[in-house]
Amino acid sequence: MPRNFDDYELSQLQPESQTLLLPHPPQDDAACATEDNRFGRIVHLRKWLPEVDPHTDTRWSKRLTDRDVGLLLIQGLSVLILSLNLALTVWAAVQHGVKENISDILGAGGGDDCARVKDWNKWLHVGINVLSTLLLAASNYCAQLLVAPTREMVDKAHTKGRWFDIGIQSFRNLRRVPAQQKTLWFLLMLSSGLLHLFWNSAVFATTPFSTYSTGYVTTDYLDDPNPWLFVDSPDLDFIRQNALRLPKLDNKECIARYAGRLAGLSSLLLVSANVTMNDQLSYEHSNKRSSFLWNGTTVESAIYWRMNSDWMCNKWNLATRVSCTPKTMKSPYEDTWTLVRFQFDGNLKDDPSDDVWTKVDHCLPRDELQNMDDKCMLRVSKVILSIVTVLNLVKCICIALTIRLHNRIGINPRYLSGSKEKRGFIAQTFTRAVQVIFQPKETSTVGKSLYLVTLGDAMASFLRKHDETTDTCGLASKRDFVKEWPLNIPSASPTSVRWFRAASLSRWVLTISSCAITIGTVGFLLHMTIVSQQAQGVDTDVMSLGSYGLGTPQQFATALTGITGRLGPTKGFFFAVLFANMFQAIVSALYLLVNNLLTVMLVAAEWNKYTSRRKALRVSTPRGIQRSSFFLSLPYRYSGTLMALSGLLHFFISQSVFVVQTVAYVPKYEPRKTFERAPDMDGSCIGFSSLGIILALGSGSVLVLYLLFVGFTFKYKVSTRRKGRGDEPCPMPLVSTCSAAISANCHAHPDDKDCAFLPLQWAYVRDGNDASGGRCTFTTDISV
Numbered sequence: 001m002p003r004n005f006d007d008y009e010l011s012q013l014q015p016e017s018q019t020l021l022l023p024h025p026p027q028d029d030a031a032c033a034t035e036d037n038r039f040g041r042i043v044h045l046r047k048w049l050p051e052v053d054p055h056t057d058t059r060w061s062k063r064l065t066d067r068d069v070g071l072l073l074i075q076g077l078s079v080l081i082l083s084l085n086l087a088l089t090v091w092a093a094v095q096h097g098v099k100e101n102i103s104d105i106l107g108a109g110g111g112d113d114c115a116r117v118k119d120w121n122k123w124l125h126v127g128i129n130v131l132s133t134l135l136l137a138a139s140n141y142c143a144q145l146l147v148a149p150t151r152e153m154v155d156k157a158h159t160k161g162r163w164f165d166i167g168i169q170s171f172r173n174l175r176r177v178p179a180q181q182k183t184l185w186f187l188l189m190l191s192s193g194l195l196h197l198f199w200n201s202a203v204f205a206t207t208p209f210s211t212y213s214t215g216y217v218t219t220d221y222l223d224d225p226n227p228w229l230f231v232d233s234p235d236l237d238f239i240r241q242n243a244l245r246l247p248k249l250d251n252k253e254c255i256a257r258y259a260g261r262l263a264g265l266s267s268l269l270l271v272s273a274n275v276t277m278n279d280q281l282s283y284e285h286s287n288k289r290s291s292f293l294w295n296g297t298t299v300e301s302a303i304y305w306r307m308n309s310d311w312m313c314n315k316w317n318l319a320t321r322v323s324c325t326p327k328t329m330k331s332p333y334e335d336t337w338t339l340v341r342f343q344f345d346g347n348l349k350d351d352p353s354d355d356v357w358t359k360v361d362h363c364l365p366r367d368e369l370q371n372m373d374d375k376c377m378l379r380v381s382k383v384i385l386s387i388v389t390v391l392n393l394v395k396c397i398c399i400a401l402t403i404r405l406h407n408r409i410g411i412n413p414r415y416l417s418g419s420k421e422k423r424g425f426i427a428q429t430f431t432r433a434v435q436v437i438f439q440p441k442e443t444s445t446v447g448k449s450l451y452l453v454t455l456g457d458a459m460a461s462f463l464r465k466h467d468e469t470t471d472t473c474g475l476a477s478k479r480d481f482v483k484e485w486p487l488n489i490p491s492a493s494p495t496s497v498r499w500f501r502a503a504s505l506s507r508w509v510l511t512i513s514s515c516a517i518t519i520g521t522v523g524f525l526l527h528m529t530i531v532s533q534q535a536q537g538v539d540t541d542v543m544s545l546g547s548y549g550l551g552t553p554q555q556f557a558t559a560l561t562g563i564t565g566r567l568g569p570t571k572g573f574f575f576a577v578l579f580a581n582m583f584q585a586i587v588s589a590l591y592l593l594v595n596n597l598l599t600v601m602l603v604a605a606e607w608n609k610y611t612s613r614r615k616a617l618r619v620s621t622p623r624g625i626q627r628s629s630f631f632l633s634l635p636y637r638y639s640g641t642l643m644a645l646s647g648l649l650h651f652f653i654s655q656s657v658f659v660v661q662t663v664a665y666v667p668k669y670e671p672r673k674t675f676e677r678a679p680d681m682d683g684s685c686i687g688f689s690s691l692g693i694i695l696a697l698g699s700g701s702v703l704v705l706y707l708l709f710v711g712f713t714f715k716y717k718v719s720t721r722r723k724g725r726g727d728e729p730c731p732m733p734l735v736s737t738c739s740a741a742i743s744a745n746c747h748a749h750p751d752d753k754d755c756a757f758l759p760l761q762w763a764y765v766r767d768g769n770d771a772s773g774g775r776c777t778f779t780t781d782i783s784v
Helices: 005-011 015-021 067-096 114-146 151-159 179-201 234-241 251-258 302-307 382-410 430-438 455-464 505-535 542-547 561-567 569-611 636-654 690-713 739-744
Strands: 102-106 203-210 213-217 268-272 292-297 338-341 356-365 378-381 420-423 441-444 657-668 674-677 683-688 761-766 774-779
Touching: 067 102, 067 114, 067 382, 102 114, 114 179, 114 203, 114 378, 114 382, 114 569, 114 636, 151 739, 179 382, 179 569, 179 636, 179 657, 213 234, 234 268, 251 268, 251 356, 292 356, 302 561, 302 657, 302 683, 378 382, 455 569, 455 739, 505 569, 505 690, 542 690, 561 569, 561 683, 569 636, 569 657, 569 683, 569 690, 569 761, 636 690, 683 690
Parallel strands: 203 657, 213 268
Antiparallel strands: 102 378, 203 378, 213 292, 268 356, 338 356, 420 441, 657 674, 657 683, 761 774
């Protein structure tokens, strides 16, 4: 059974062809073939294997991995995502008008089941992060095409003692490509960053809360014959009039019902255990003997929604900031529950005797607790959707222009410059695009400047047309070209090096330090959130953090509420969006750094594989039996792992720091008991989830550890053999992505004219059958 794709390709050939393509054991001079037959020749092979001829149309199954098809799929993906965003934006505008920013897609009018809304919100964010990760990868794909140099650019650079990077994005290349490509590259990268800055907040769930009134009364309030003055809510008068038939809650029951709850609560009276009318402590100026000590509303503006039950612990939370949750208010507080009524100016005086300290005996709620788990909403922001749609459109246009450049100039040309060949043309319609795969038309590449996108493109170009500037630089590595252009490279002893050496020290320092700073900052923020929650009396063990949920708003887990409140509903919302999603943009930039570093090591690994076995070149657009694939430099097992970790990281970030939008309700008792909306008290702030931060921190750390594992564990293989006469080794130099080093090691034997189109291997090749001299290069020599 074939072990891989190369074995499968060879197994399809006739025995005569396999004999010529497969390696043979060394033979002595007498047994050697003639010079013409020592190297693979297309003119001989095409008699038995027509597919080996680069002039012959490549079969459609191989063209499915053509770079044209990859670009077509990327364009289709971007158009599909644009269509989805545009459809949702138009639907929201038609259904709810264009004047309002927020539209309800679930729960419009009266709310929806909170569990259902939460599930929709979670899976929509999963989808958003999958699509945004795919778009980021697609942008990176096109960006690498845009900074790829042409052979003409490489030749000019080499004559000046400079070089380009092959197979990766680099600022070295970006500085030297034409302005049009620079602009497209910049727009692709900018649109990716801005998409991550906004997209996750295009859809969000709301958190309902309801307001109610509280009143402090004396122990003997039932004996008070006078009406209460300055009562803020008629609910409190209703409770007084019906006190004898309303259910009475002791302190434990009252705390369990009201502490830490946001919605569904009714107004209540708190009956004092230590204050009577004779104490004359009422805040009514005209009647200090009134039984009505004080009253207030739990939430008077949007920014105070999280403090809905803070009135319950106002005696001690000013100094300790303990959160008013059922747990923190248990014994001894439930037995000694005391409330403080400050003086009329609302400030705590230096003299505590100026305030009224009321020990609670029991509570009288107006009604039973009402379930408001059906008052949640799933919302979209039309402004953010419009921004995302525009950014998607920009990305689609950039990808389309990249494809146009691809066809017009030849980023992925079908080789054989100067000769007729059949090649596809990316059409703007689906029918013509399919023809690219199945019915390519006749065209010519005469005069085209060929772009070197992949390592295979560069190797094929240099093997077909050698670079005179590197004639004397055989066995040169990238390090030899860093400081100055070398004239002669001394023979190197073969050494096995780890993958990390393929990348420069500066690239490693930039990538790892950026990741380390980000991880350290997130770790510090996690520490701050844990300390803040502990200071509020909130449990922070693993089980408790898990119970708070992932991306679920909590009263004790909010930030910058003062800023968002002062900015107002609209500006506060967009401030929260930008703050919550700036971490997404940062991670997108880190993804590009990690991707580039991993790509450098994998390009070197692809180069190194030619030491161990014969392989056809993997090029942008295959001719004959050349290989191709959708990926540029990162094999699927690496790019898939990187994209999966990146997508997971983006999702966890979206559940770590997020926009919290609250919707307010007030009690309504006519014609029946219910709650009605109070949109003027809606607000936005920033919420965080310690569990989400921990998971994001873990995912980011795994990504960095994966990079370090790959770089410091794997080694490049070393060939110590030298074919032919002599015992000198033929080491494989570590060229990395350096065009000059690649060129220096791709000077084919003069008689090995078709090596770029046939399976080849790195080895020592003699200059002639009887010659003692030779070179280390890529060859089809049957004696290798």
